[in-house]
Amino acid sequence: MGQYAAPLRDMQFVLNELLDVEAELKGMPRHAELDADTINQVLGEAGKFCEEVLFPLNQSGDQEGCVYEGDGVVKTPTGFKEAYRQYVEAGWPALSCEPEYGGQGLPKFVNNALFEMMNSANQAWTMYPGLSHGAYECLTAHGTPEQQKVYLPKLVAGTWTGTMCLTEPHCGTDLGMLRTKAESYGDGSYSLSGTKIFISSGEHDLAENIVHLVLARLPDAPPGTKGISLFIVPKFIPAPDGEPGQRNAIKCGSIEHKMGIHGNATCVMNLDNAKGWLVGEPNRGLQAMFVMMNAARLGVAMQGLGLTEVAYQNSLAYAKERLQMRSLSGPKAPDKPADPIIVHPDVRRMLLTQKAYAEGARAFSYWAAVQIDRELSHADEAVRKDASDLVALLTPVLKAFLSDNAFECTNHALQVFGGHGYIAEWGMEQYVRDARINMIYEGTNAVQALDLLGRKVLADMGAKLKKFGKLVTEFVEAEGVKPEMQEFVNPLADIGEKVQKLTMEIGMKAMQNPDEVGAAAVPYLRTVGHLVFSYFWARMARIALDKEASGDPFYKSKLATARFYFARLLPETAATIRMARAGAKPLMEIDEALF
Amino acid sequence: MGQYAAPLRDMQFVLNELLDVEAELKGMPRHAELDADTINQVLGEAGKFCEEVLFPLNQSGDQEGCVYEGDGVVKTPTGFKEAYRQYVEAGWPALSCEPEYGGQGLPKFVNNALFEMMNSANQAWTMYPGLSHGAYECLTAHGTPEQQKVYLPKLVAGTWTGTMCLTEPHCGTDLGMLRTKAESYGDGSYSLSGTKIFISSGEHDLAENIVHLVLARLPDAPPGTKGISLFIVPKFIPAPDGEPGQRNAIKCGSIEHKMGIHGNATCVMNLDNAKGWLVGEPNRGLQAMFVMMNAARLGVAMQGLGLTEVAYQNSLAYAKERLQMRSLSGPKAPDKPADPIIVHPDVRRMLLTQKAYAEGARAFSYWAAVQIDRELSHADEAVRKDASDLVALLTPVLKAFLSDNAFECTNHALQVFGGHGYIAEWGMEQYVRDARINMIYEGTNAVQALDLLGRKVLADMGAKLKKFGKLVTEFVEAEGVKPEMQEFVNPLADIGEKVQKLTMEIGMKAMQNPDEVGAAAVPYLRTVGHLVFSYFWARMARIALDKEASGDPFYKSKLATARFYFARLLPETAATIRMARAGAKPLMEIDEALF
Structure with a gap:
């Protein structure tokens, strides 16, 4: 049931026409030779893999779910293992990794686009390789050369996958309370004991080995977040030949029954004197983990975009087919017993909301991924610094705004299907259930909002925000005088x-x-999200106006979607600004006992 | 897992202090003797039944679901049948029914309050008796005396239940397209053939018999909605002694696998020369069915309120217990390893949103139920007419605004639980899944919005809306001069x-x-919903101000919740008004091919 076609035309519009990545890459010595055609080809191949291999497993994976078979063994849904084999064989895990470790060295934004499509096709499956990327980033930044030599080639090849083991039963957001203990064996290795929960991809049958990155406390650690260290705890301890050796004492104790993402194993992981190795400095584990966390947050944004896109495609197809009632302004399909429901204004509102949020999210997130490439690879230090600031500022917006919008959009898609949307067979309710987790994990969206307003905006007196503001001002000054751009x-x-x-x-x-x-x-973050989307929609409208005369209907569509965005979605800020201004008093004056 | 306590204090506040139902009933001759104490006692007993019998079956009913056992037989989850037996034995089905048919003759608003609690405790279960009420209303209004004699006592006793059979595979909203056929046998009965889908409570093992009310077409019927007739099609044809006789050819073919309400059987019903009897006039079935539909829409509103209340209670309990992070303004529980999360402003926002929407919905829906009692029983014809107009105007607002809010609120409740909210065991994700159907069935919320704006407001040039406006104006004029009420x-x-x-x-x-x-x-309906909530919150604030000095913390809490409503929820209208004003162009200018 259902359908998915990789939105290559819009991806190319964003990469080539909006962001002009070919020109962009000229400023990055390591990527200077890369051309747009190569990128388009890679994405075309990736699209096929997602459409043909991952998408057909999405609904069956949800229905079958993962099974805990006892003694730490988890079976993923039928077909997941074979799909992963094909993924590895085609080299997709290596796409944006360092050639030094076997990677293909393509820019990060290419991998980001790959992940949009993988998430559209199958979010639960995509979380297995998705977490490997976080582990790769973390070990690249903080691992010792020896750790990098042992683990990175395996993660890059995809024969091993990764996890992040942070949460414990009594602490999720508040990692300062974590209790898992690590004691030195005196030989550079540590013994770890404790219980971790909600570990996505914590155990499965897709890969030879699983590289757990585990937060724990050393015996002399200060209390709170300043006493947390990070450890590699592999499922199988690498033997001297680099292959998986002895089974380590980190075992899945059970898996959770969840609202959605049934195809991904959410594990309780028990560490019982498991062997681990310190990553980075003692007591500085949270800083090391934040590298992984930021990658994961962008990953969640791509989950939001992916689900928005696939939900849109399916509800659009249904809205064109389903005949129900006549248009209020007179029959549009008089030869049929009723009009297709796409004639009804409110059905269009729900479709265009999805379209505008999907395309806005693509522009924003691909641009952000290009900023990450700038940060990593640009020749000019000032450009690297600006890019780094913009990424830091906007990562919480990407995570929260895109995942909130995805929940809204998957719900619109379900609603377009009417009663059929509520029936599992049609596949729409799965998107809603899958989308719901994205607002919670990797820091709830309220935590993202606090990160944005408290840490990213107010803590530096708005300096990073001004860097984004400068982009807006430059565009407004350049375009504001042109009559066709005033709207x-x-x-x-x-x-x-x-x-x-x-x-x-x-x-x-x-x-x-x-x-x-x-x-x-929270309302501040949504307001900033709309500022960002307004900027990208205005820029996209500029391009569409320039090319409208070409007769390519793509630009007509883009322009109409931009107009819809400004008319019907941006006005949300009239409410969010008032809510943000309402202040703490109405929330805090009521005594706890009076709730 | 989880908890539910009937919110008797707030129910009594609404009934006695806000609506003064005892005085109200003096205007209704048939209820003039009824006092508030009796009503409170009834509701207290009902609360116990909901807490002790229905609530413990909610989560197990979701996990077990209904089972189609083949040959038209459906098994409901363990315990459902026994709970229904107790419900019938206690006489709850008869609460607001006519004494003539064995009913207890209490006002409708008492039954409405019962249904709030039943829905909080177990929406899926409550849908079985809920649909019986619709069938009862419909046959009371449109049945022949003989039909009333045969069916009403059974529905009132609860030994038989009812259904509404409207939807077919190719038509949901657009009933004009329905194809089920009815041909006269010449003896006053008809032979019905066709397929109905999405029939809630269509088959089950709770009752001796099921009374299906089925829409179908007579052979000479004009096309469209003007050619639809309504029939009673009992599962077992009543024998001359009034007891279930021959099995009729209306059979459940399968049940749906749905996002939620797993404990309620959503059936495909096949009619294969099933025997039926006409209800009301030929070709006027839709008008007859609308009696049932309006009752059902108020029923959906009570589902929304019920879920909002129970989700609030559970997330509040969790927010007081769960320790995570310190308050930004300094530790509030310094003796504990972290503060309870209720200290965090955004957790309070999510809790207070639920509280304000639950209490606002209770005021609005109980008031609406009192209007229905006025319409049915008031001595003064002008009062009856005004009440009828207000009910007609506000039924779509009750259905859509309360079910939209319930989806928002159950999602807030889930979010308060963080990652645990996504795990089935904690019970919160069930509320979200259950709440989702309420925005769809009995007319999608967009259909409600069209009904409000097109049929109820514009069609009579705002006459009905002015009747509600008059209530607002009177209150504003009486209270606007008082300084303490200006906020x-x-x-x-x-x-x-x-x-x-x-x-x-x-x-x-x-x-x-x-x-x-x-x-x-759609944004118009949300705007009107907030006008209604503003009116009731202002009235409740008035009472709370008057009684604040009593020292009863209930009034402090009510006042703080009113302030929260005006500060943080009403501002949504700044957006919805802009969206409603944006006009048709941004939606309609884009050609279907350009989506």
Whole structure:
């Protein structure tokens, strides 16, 4: 049931027409020779793999789920293992990894686009290789040369996968409370004991070995987050020949029954004197883990985009086929017993909301991935620094705004199907259930909002925000004088000014009372999300206006979608700004006993 | 897992302090003797039944689901049948039914309050007796005396249950396309053949017999909605002694696998020359069915309220227990390893949103149920007429606004639990899955919005809306001069004026282009929903101010919740008004091929 076609045309529009990545790559010595055609070809092949191999396993994977077979063994749904074999064989895990470890060395944004498609096709499956990328990033940044030599080639080849073991039963957001203990064996290795929960891809039958990155406390560690260290704890301890050796004492105790992502094993992991090796400095584990966490947050954003896209495609197809009622403005398909429901304004609202959020998310997230490539590979240090600041600023927005929108959009898609949307067979309710986790894991969306407002915006007095503001201002100044752009530039300039004013206002209040940050953070993040989307929709409208005369209907569609965005989605900020300004008092004045 | 306590204190506040039902009933001769104490006692007993019998079956019913055992037989989850036996034995089905048929003759609002609690405790189970009420209403209004004599006592006793058989595979919203055929046997009975889908409670093992109310076409029927007739098609044809006789040829062919409400059997019903009897006039079946549909829509509103309340109770308990992070404004539980998460502003936002929506919904829906009692039983014809108009106007708002809010609120409740909210064991994700259907069935929420704006508001040039507006104006005029009420009355007056202006604006545009109605309807309904909630929150604030000095913390809590509503929820209308004003063009200008 259902359908998915990789949206290659729009991906190419974003990469080539909006971001001009070929020109962009000229500024990055290691990628300077790469051309757009090669990238397009790679993405075309990736699209086929997602459409033909991963997508057909999505619904069956949800229905079958993972099975805990006892004694630490987890069986993934039928077909998952074979799909993973093909994924590894085709070299997809290596796409953006370092050639030094067997990688293909392509820019990160190419891998990002691959992950959009993989998530559209099958989010639960994609979480297995997805977490390997986090482990790869973390060990690349913080591993010893020896650790890198042992683990990175296996992660790059995909024969081993990775996990992040953070959460414990009594601590999720508050990692300072974690209790898992690590004691030195005196030979450079450690003995780890404790229980981790909610470990995605924690155990499975896809790969030869699993590389767990585990947060734990050393005996002399200070309390709180300053006493957390990071360890590699492999499922099988690598033998001297580099192949999986002795089984380590980190074992899956059970898997969770969840609302969605049934095809991914969410594991309780028991460590019982498991052998591990320190990654990075003692007591600095959280900083090391944050490399992985930031990669994971961008990964969640791609899950949001992926689900939005596939939900849109399916609800659009249904809306064109399903005949029900006549258009209020007169029959549109008089030869049929009723009109296709796409004639109804509110069905169009639900479809266009998905389209505008999907395409806006693609522009934003691909741009962000290009910023990461700049940060890693650009020749100019000032460019690297700016890119790094923009990525730091906008990572929480990517994670929260895109996952919130995906939940809204998958719900619209379900609603377009009416009663059929609620029936499992049609596949739409799975998208809603899968989308729901993205608002929670890798830091709840409220935690993202606090990170944005507290740490990224107020902590540096708005310096990073000003860097994004500068991009907006430059565009507004260049385009604001052109009559054909005013319908896009005016609301963009307006929301830009409002964000600036709102930020200052909250900053002033927060100096008096830190709870003002918590009270405003969630609607503040949504407001900033719309500022970012307004910027990208205005830029896309500029291109579409330039090329409209070509007669290519793609640009007509883009322009109409931009107009819809400004007319029907941006106005949400009229509410979010008021909510952000309402202050802490209405939330905090009520005594706990009075709830 | 989980908890539910009937919110008797708030129910009594609404019934006695806000609505003063004892005085209200003095105007209804048949209820004039009824006092508040009796009603409170009944509700107290009902609460116990819901807490002790229905609630413990909610999660197990979801996990077990209904089972289709072949040959038309459906088994409900363990315990459902025994709970239904107790429900019948205690006389709950008869609560608000006519004494003539064995009913207890209590006002409808008492039954409405019973259903709030039943839905909190177990929505899937409650749908079995819930549909019986619709069948009862429909036959009371449109059945022949003989039909009433045969069926009503059984429905009132609860030994038989009812269904509504409307939807077919190719038509849900668009009933004009239905194909089920009815041919006269010449003896007053008819032979019905066709297939109905999505029939809630269509088959089960709770009752001796099931009374299906089926829409079908007579051979000479005109096409479309003007050729639909309504029939009673009992599962077992009543024998001359009134007891179930011969098995009729209406059989369940299969049940659906759904996102939620797993404990309720959603059936495909095959009619193969099933025997039926006409209800009401030939070709006027839709009008007869609308009696049932309106009852069902209020029923859905009570499902929304029920889920909002139970989700709130559970997330509140968790927020007081779960320790995670310190308050930004300094430790609140310094003796514990972290503060309970209720100290965090955004957790409070999610809790207070649920509280304000639950209590607002209770005020609104209980008031609406009292209007139904006025409509049925008030001595004064003018009062009956006004009440009838208000019910007609606000039924779509009750259905859509309360079910939308319930989906938002159950999602907040899940989010308060963090990762645990996504795990089935904790029970929160079930509420989200169950709540999702309420936005779809008995007319999708977009259909409700069209009904409100097109049929209820614009079709009579705002006459019904003015009746509600008059209530608002009277309150504003009486209270607006009092300084302590300005924080509530000013925003109420403001949203009242805005709704009036918006209605006129859309009305003008709709005369040019009927698609303007479809484009504006959904955000228009949310705007009106907030006008209604503002009115009830302002009235509740008035009472709380009057009684605050009593020292009863209930009134402090009510006042703080009112302030939260105006500060953080009403501002949604700043967005919805803009969206409603955006017009049809951004939705309709894009050609179908360009989506």
